Amino acid sequence: MNNLILITSINTIDLFALFGDPVISLGLISFFLLLISLPIAFWSVGNGHPSSFVRVCIALANLVLATQLILRWSQSGHFPISNLYESLCFLTWALTLSQLLVERLWPSPLISSVSTPVSLLLIAFASFALPEYLKQSSPLVPALRSSWLVMHVSVIMCSYAALLLGSLLSAAVLFVDTKNDLQIRSSSTGIGGFRNLSLMSFSDENSDTDLRPIVLNNAEQLDALSYRVITLGFLLLTVGLISGAVWANEAWGSWWSWDPKETWALICWLVYATYLHLRLIRGWQGRKPALIASSGLFVICLCYIGVNLLGVGLHSYGWFLTFN
Numbered sequence: 001m002n003n004l005i006l007i008t009s010i011n012t013i014d015l016f017a018l019f020g021d022p023v024i025s026l027g028l029i030s031f032f033l034l035l036i037s038l039p040i041a042f043w044s045v046g047n048g049h050p051s052s053f054v055r056v057c058i059a060l061a062n063l064v065l066a067t068q069l070i071l072r073w074s075q076s077g078h079f080p081i082s083n084l085y086e087s088l089c090f091l092t093w094a095l096t097l098s099q100l101l102v103e104r105l106w107p108s109p110l111i112s113s114v115s116t117p118v119s120l121l122l123i124a125f126a127s128f129a130l131p132e133y134l135k136q137s138s139p140l141v142p143a144l145r146s147s148w149l150v151m152h153v154s155v156i157m158c159s160y161a162a163l164l165l166g167s168l169l170s171a172a173v174l175f176v177d178t179k180n181d182l183q184i185r186s187s188s189t190g191i192g193g194f195r196n197l198s199l200m201s202f203s204d205e206n207s208d209t210d211l212r213p214i215v216l217n218n219a220e221q222l223d224a225l226s227y228r229v230i231t232l233g234f235l236l237l238t239v240g241l242i243s244g245a246v247w248a249n250e251a252w253g254s255w256w257s258w259d260p261k262e263t264w265a266l267i268c269w270l271v272y273a274t275y276l277h278l279r280l281i282r283g284w285q286g287r288k289p290a291l292i293a294s295s296g297l298f299v300i301c302l303c304y305i306g307v308n309l310l311g312v313g314l315h316s317y318g319w320f321l322t323f324n
Contacts, residue, residue, distance in 0.1 A: 027085075030061040034119055038120055041116045050103070068089060085134055099112065102169075148243060151243050170223070171294040230276070
């Protein structure tokens with residue numbers, strides 16, 4: 001009986017400690033906001049109309065995560081991306097922000113239905129799967145005490161968010177309007193796209209020219225959005241790799257060391273470079289480019305989490321096996 005009371009008391013103390021930390025509490029609040037919005041996002045797909053409630057929940061979650069990161073930055077005195085917990089929260093913030101921006105371009109329930117589950121999974125993993133010591137702020141190791149930290153890491157994480165969202169939209173292309181042919185209508189300069197009035201069809205009837213808007217189906221609009229988001233993410237990833245090489249030369253005296261993290265970041269870059277090349281230069285049509293972009297989800301997961309879970313290489317700060 002005494003042991004049971006002792007265990008209960010310890011669990012209660014842990015619970016109070018969990019909610020006593022404002023940074024952890026804000027992460028939990030964002031989790032519940034995303035959890036509430038998830039079933040409604042799926043329900044909106046069936047109705048065919050976007051839900052303003054889901055958009056408000058996503059915006060609130062993004063605001064809560066921004067407040068959490070600023071608070072952690074103030075507490076620790078350094079950019080809040082030094083361990084896995086902070087990194088996951090930052091990625092969730094960037095992904096929800098990307099979702100809100102894309103929904104302004106095309107307010108469709110499909111965007112929330114593919115993006116919200118991933119954001120929820122990221123913040124859930126950060127809030128409940130990580131051990132407590134990995135959630136706490138710790139001093140930066142000497143290699144990370146550089147002005148390049150904000151530049152390199154923030155750009156890389158924002159590129160991951162954009163590439164994740166673009167790949168999710170490409171994955172949705174594979175399952176939406178499968179009975180209809182997919183015609184790619186976007187070029188390298190962004191001409192064409194997902195707005196109904198941006199493309200016009202010409203028809204001659206009784207010697208009169210009639211201009212009518214071409215209405216894009218859901219798959220074509222998702223494809224146009226995914227292309228633009230992936231292009232932005234690819235550019236950010238390129239800038240991140242270049243800044244990382246400069247920082248590595250300053251910190252370790254080598255521009256490129258074929259560290260596992262560097263190697264998989266390069267593989268990620270090559271996957272999306274292949275997608276853009278085949279689509280723009282080779283003129284691939286249909287759903288084949290979307291299939292390549294969707295495979296980028298697996299590569300990003302390996303690059304972002306899989307390599308670091310091994311605890312090897314120069315980029316293993318603040319991850320599981322580093323503390324074991």
